[in-house]
Amino acid sequence: MTALKQYQRIEATGLWRPSPDEQRREVVVSIGEATLTISDFNDKALTHWSLAALERQNPGGFPAIFNPDGDPDETLELAESETTMLEAIDRLQRAIDRSRPHPGRLRWLSVGGVVVAVLAVLLLWLPAALQSHVVSVVPEVKRQEIGDTVLHRIERVSGQACASRDAQASLDRLARRTGVRQIIILPAGVKDSLSLPGGTVLLSRSLVEDHEDPAVAAGYVIAERARSEDRDPLEDLLDRTGPTTAFRLLTTGRLTADIVDSYTEQVLSQPRPAVGEEDLLAVFAQAALPSTPYAYARDITGETVLGLIEADPMAGRALEQVLPDRDWVQLQNICGE
Numbered sequence: 223m224t225a226l227k228q229y230q231r232i233e234a235t236g237l238w239r240p241s242p243d244e245q246r247r248e249v250v251v252s253i254g255e256a257t258l259t260i261s262d263f264n265d266k267a268l269t270h271w272s273l274a275a276l277e278r279q280n281p282g283g284f285p286a287i288f289n290p291d292g293d294p295d296e297t298l299e300l301a302e303s304e305t306t307m308l309e310a311i312d313r314l315q316r317a318i319d320r321s322r323p324h325p326g327r328l329r330w331l332s333v334g335g336v337v338v339a340v341l342a343v344l345l346l347w348l349p350a351a352l353q354s355h356v357v358s359v360v361p362e363v364k365r366q367e368i369g370d371t372v373l374h375r376i377e378r379v380s381g382q383a384c385a386s387r388d389a390q391a392s393l394d395r396l397a398r399r400t401g402v403r404q405i406i407i408l409p410a411g412v413k414d415s416l417s418l419p420g421g422t423v424l425l426s427r428s429l430v431e432d433h434e435d436p437a438v439a440a441g442y443v444i445a446e447r448a449r450s451e452d453r454d455p456l457e458d459l460l461d462r463t464g465p466t467t468a469f470r471l472l473t474t475g476r477l478t479a480d481i482v483d484s485y486t487e488q489v490l491s492q493p494r495p496a497v498g499e500e501d502l503l504a505v506f507a508q509a510a511l512p513s514t515p516y517a518y519a520r521d522i523t524g525e526t527v528l529g530l531i532e533a534d535p536m537a538g539r540a541l542e543q544v545l546p547d548r549d550w551v552q553l554q555n556i557c558g559e
Contacts, residue, residue, distance in 0.1 A: 234307035236260075237285075237299040238268065251298065253310055256318065258288075260298065271298075274318045276311065356468040357457045365456055366403075366420030368477060372459075373406065373418060375479075375486045380411025384427060384557035392549035393556065396436070397423075399544060400443040401509055409557050411490060415442040417449060419456040427557045433519060436544040436553070441506070441516020448497045448505040459485050499529040507535035510542060 232253055237246040238260050249268060250261045258271040275291035284302040288311075289295070300308060360368075377383060384407040397405045403421030407430060416424040423446045429439045460468045463481050471477060506513040514537070517530035524531055545553070 232306055232310050234300060234304040236301070236304070239297050240269070241295050246299070249298075251300070251307060253307075253314070258298075258311070269296075273311065273314050276315065352465060352472070353457065353460045353468045356460065356472050357454055360456060360471065362420065364475065366422075368456065368459070369418035369420035369422045371477065371482055372486060373422065373424070375482050376408070376411055376424070376490065379486075379490065380408045383408055386552070386556045386558075389552045389556035392545060392553040395549055396440065396443070396545055396553065399509070400440050400511070401447060402443055405443060407553075407556050414494070415446050416489065416494070417446040417455045419454075419459060423447075429519075430554050430556065433515075435515045436550045437512055437515035438519045439553075440509075440511055440544050441513060441519065444505050444509055444511060444513075445494075445497060445502060445516065447509075448502045449495060451505070452497060452501060453495065458489075462488050499533070503530065503533055503535055510536065511544065512536040512541060 234251045236249055236251045238249040239246040248263075250263060250265075252259045252261065253273075254270070256273050258273055258276060260268045260271070262268060271288075271290050277289055277291055277294075279287040279289060279294065279297070285299040286302075286304075286308055288298045288300070373383070393405050393407070397403065400423075402423050405423050405425060407425050407427055409427050412424050412426045414426055414429065418424065423443050425439060425442060429442055430436075433439065460471070463485050467477065467481050470481070503513060506516075512534055513530045514534045517527035517534075518524060521527045544550075
């Protein structure tokens, strides 16, 4: 012990009393290895006290009165002038205390570690579990309501959805042909297409106005179907707006305007998530629709969508008309001039 070596030669005089019935006697006090030795003036050891078990009866008072732990009747008095000895005792006791095992501290460290682990599990697992639960329990009617709320927010940016009495029937036929609940054409705001909770697919007017083949618009709807099967639009909304949204929806059944605005801003400004070609082709095959028109609409050179062209599930097969020509012409005019 470094502190001990510094004080090994220190001696002091004090008054020692072995019991209350005996007289105090002047003694020589010296520091040994973890002990305080009390000797007479003939250098005969009278007693040894463990420094680790040494107690001071009057901290801060003088003369300083010490006793062995558990025996307050045996005392040693050191005068205030014995500063070197008093400092040595104090420092050595602190050094001994630091070298001891501290089971209480270890216990608290163990408890703290368990608490941190539990909090980590709650922070990492609970939000995902809560979100998954909410997605599984929200009924279809509530999903449609949420989708309508998001649509109204989008219309503040895009303008009101295109509508025409003559074209609505054609739009409904396209929705049935592609297997979605509802298709809405927007005059702006949406770059290509977007799925909303509740089975609504939004399409940009350019997809019906700039292409002669209705299979292009149908292909974008199919792509949104594939995205929705890969990732539920409601799950996407909850993921983008944070775990508190899932908790609010579960407890109140409502989303605040701020939540809807945050989601709308993100989903309109960011590219749509990619869909694996195999998954996309599987949905085209299920709907009996060709993937080639959609592929060329995405990349006129065909280089980046070669898989969708070469593996078109309807290649070489008789195709059912996506929409009658009259319906398609009406749909192309749904947004007017």
